[in-house]
Amino acid sequence: MHQRELRRWRELLRQRNATRGLLVAFEGPDGSGKTTQRKLFKSWLKQQGRHVVVTKWNSSALIKPIVKVRKQARALSPEEFCLLHAADFRHRVETEVLPTLWHGGTVIADRYLFTGLARDAARGLDFDWILHAYAPILWPDLVFYFAVSPHTSAMRIAATREPSYYEAGQDITGMDNPLDSYTQFTSRVIREYESLALVFQFVTIDAERTIDEQHQQVRQHFAQAQRRSWLDFNIEPLVEWLSQHAQGSQLG
Numbered sequence: 001m002h003q004r005e006l007r008r009w010r011e012l013l014r015q016r017n018a019t020r021g022l023l024v025a026f027e028g029p030d031g032s033g034k035t036t037q038r039k040l041f042k043s044w045l046k047q048q049g050r051h052v053v054v055t056k057w058n059s060s061a062l063i064k065p066i067v068k069v070r071k072q073a074r075a076l077s078p079e080e081f082c083l084l085h086a087a088d089f090r091h092r093v094e095t096e097v098l099p100t101l102w103h104g105g106t107v108i109a110d111r112y113l114f115t116g117l118a119r120d121a122a123r124g125l126d127f128d129w130i131l132h133a134y135a136p137i138l139w140p141d142l143v144f145y146f147a148v149s150p151h152t153s154a155m156r157i158a159a160t161r162e163p164s165y166y167e168a169g170q171d172i173t174g175m176d177n178p179l180d181s182y183t184q185f186t187s188r189v190i191r192e193y194e195s196l197a198l199v200f201q202f203v204t205i206d207a208e209r210t211i212d213e214q215h216q217q218v219r220q221h222f223a224q225a226q227r228r229s230w231l232d233f234n235i236e237p238l239v240e241w242l243s244q245h246a247q248g249s250q251l252g
Helices: 003-016 034-047 064-072 078-102 113-122 127-134 150-158 178-199 211-223 235-244
Strands: 023-027 052-056 106-110 142-147 203-206
Touching: 003 235, 023 034, 023 113, 034 052, 034 106, 034 142, 034 211, 052 078, 064 078, 078 106, 078 113, 078 127, 078 235, 113 127, 113 178, 142 178, 142 211, 150 178, 203 211
Parallel strands: 023 106, 023 142, 052 106, 142 203
Antiparallel strands: none
């Protein structure tokens, strides 16, 4: 990219950073209650008159059908599992997340990049390889991590349903019993999450406390949250997006 064009995008980002929206990620293992908290948080924000958009893991209309078919056939290797979810993530960032943020809306991600990092690392993939698959990465302003023990996670899931093949990690453990496999695999995922929480400074919420106590914590931390500087943290994905949509209505 020409240096003059890059300077143009950087100046546009500097001006927009003060008015753009916030990206808030809700992370945690299955059964942690993060979706319940995400719904409560969305309702609270809308009561304040904010424009809120929710983006969910593996929900891209372009990629989700491919993932569904491959899962049904149990034909996903760990590498393909990662790459398909990375494509889903990238598509949603470009079509849902960035347009909303650009126009000042708040984006709540029900699972974000860190779900992929935790699960793929638990499947034995190299961490640098995973990061490269998801690059360029748009980093969120705030990450809430809902922490539960593997036992609690497994018991909450078992109370309502049997975990599916890939959810249970049976592709990795080789175990026949879905719940036993889930408990073992989720232990690995939680270990990865705990490492990510330290490195990326998640706000950790004790998900074994009451729903209301968790929600009050979420509110308090959000009230203190500050925007990450787009120029310092997200220049690469933003410049790429801007250059693709320079003539489009999304930049209005």
